[in-house]
Amino acid sequence: MRERPPLSECEIKLDAPRPLLREAARRLGLLDAPARSLRAVYYDAPDRALEQARMSLRARSAEGAWTTTFKWPRKGDGLFVHGEAEAQGSPPQGNAAPDLSALDPQALSLLENVTDAQALAPRFETRVRRRVALIEREGARIEAAFDEGFLLVGKRRAPIAEIELEWISGPPQGLYALAREIVDAGLRIAPLAKSARGYLLAAGETPAPVRASPLALDADMRAEDALAGVVETTLAQFLANMPALAGAHSMEAAHQMRVALRRLRAGLALFDKRAPEAGLRRFRQEAGELARALGPARDWDVFLAGLEDAPFAAADAEYGLIALRARAMRRRAQAHGEARAVAQSAQASIFALDLQAFAAARGWRADPQGALWRDESARAFALARLAELDKRARKRGKGLRRLDAAGRHRLRIALKNLRYAAEFFAPALAPDDLRPLLKPTTRLLDMLGAAKDAVAAARLAASLGRKAGPHLARAIGLAQGWSLRAAGAGDERLRKRFAKLHAAPRPWS
Secondary structure, eight states, X not given: OOBOOTTEEEEEEEEOOHHXXXXXXXXXXXXXXXXXXXXEEEEEOTTOHHHHTTOEEEEEEETTEXXXXXXXXXXXSOTTEEEEEEEEOOOOOTTOOOOOTTSXXXXXXXXXXHHTTOOOEEEEEEEEXXXXXXEEETXXXXXXXXXXXXXXXXXXXXXXXXXXXXXXXXXXXXXXXXXXXXXXXXXEEOXXXXXXXXXXXXXXXXXXXXXXXXXXXXXXXXXXXXXXXXXXXHHHHHXXXXXXXXXXXXXXXXXXXXXXXXXXXXXXXXXXXXXXXXXXXXXXHHHHHHHHHHHHHHHHHHHHHTOOHHHHHHTTOXXXXXXXXXXXXXXXXXXXXXXXXXXXXXXHHHHHHHXXXXXXXXXXXXXXXXXXXXXXXXXXXXHXXXXXXXXXXXXXXXXXXXXXXXXXXXXXXXXXXXXXXXXXXXXXXXXTSXXXXXXXXXXXXXXXXXXXXXXXXXXXXXXXXXXXXXXXXXXXXXXXXXXXXXXXXXXXXXXXXXXXXXXXXXXXX
């Protein structure tokens, strides 16, 4: 019987509208379980050190017994795994910090290093009614909990309603199988833990877009550990941007979700070429489908951001610009609604669950060719693959000024794959090994990306012309011309940037 590693917790949180949530709880036998009242007080330092580090410290009461729990990110163990240390505690005393003396010394040291001896004070509370049942799936023991209650900050409150699945023992695949069953019943992965929601409520903030984080790699790690890290970090970025899609930061959140999926596809491709029967291609294809579904929202955001007043004013076409913007904003609202529907779809949750389950089980070992690279050092694997990607990018950039739109698109994809791979593996190499290469690559990509956006803007402008009156038709023509002018600009600068990339030193040369 496989047991959970010490100082860790593996859990999946799911939520849905209340009727679907209660129906799922009924199917799991949770509504028949006795309810317990739980009160938890969460603490942080004045500079919000724990929040910034994605950690949490709480004192929780269950039927009069208090426990102190500290949780922290634990990279490299999977998307749904985090560090956890728990000890018997005592009731909170005003604004004083809870007694931490009984916590595991390793966890306590981590907590003290992050807070830097600052005084800890209460930030928010949770009060829930919890129903618990033990469930068996595919040889695994899982604790299912149904929580209903509130987050509290002074007089402000926010509802809590979720199902948590926590792996206790046995094959972890059972946890993912049960989560998939519940997603099929209408629930979805909940990207924000109670602590994350509480921090936002306490600060009066809304979810913000999340950028990519580096892999937890070093030169001595194996290549398959790097692959598991690629899955973990990219899926984490994909899910973390879901909450921001509904708020003021929806434009950047949609972009970051697409970035996460592109990075994931590029990372899987690094290994897929070496083990074509490992099952990675399926996930590359599914990530591509999700990214394409999110694409229109980003395209309309870029289009509207690029509509400058000056060219329309010079052509005395301001009235047409107003109509053009109005139509484009309606299209953008529709595209963002579709993007939110994608994020909240069963497809997105099942994709994340299946891929993380595959990574946790090291499913790629099914391909015998995987043995050729999985135990190779991350550094050796990185140098070989980066050399191949670099060669491909330089080949596709030959005769750059004469390349048509399709050729430049292929060059851009090759450069993106090179940059993503370099960013993934940078921690396994010397700190300055890839910097001379990454700088010109990024600048080239910025230029090629701007040209691509300009071509897309011209296409989107044309799509707004249905039943257009004379003022709108004139504005559409101006938008197309202005966009295509930008698409063709800077060829000489592009050539010089590519020459700098060609001349940059390579650690594999």
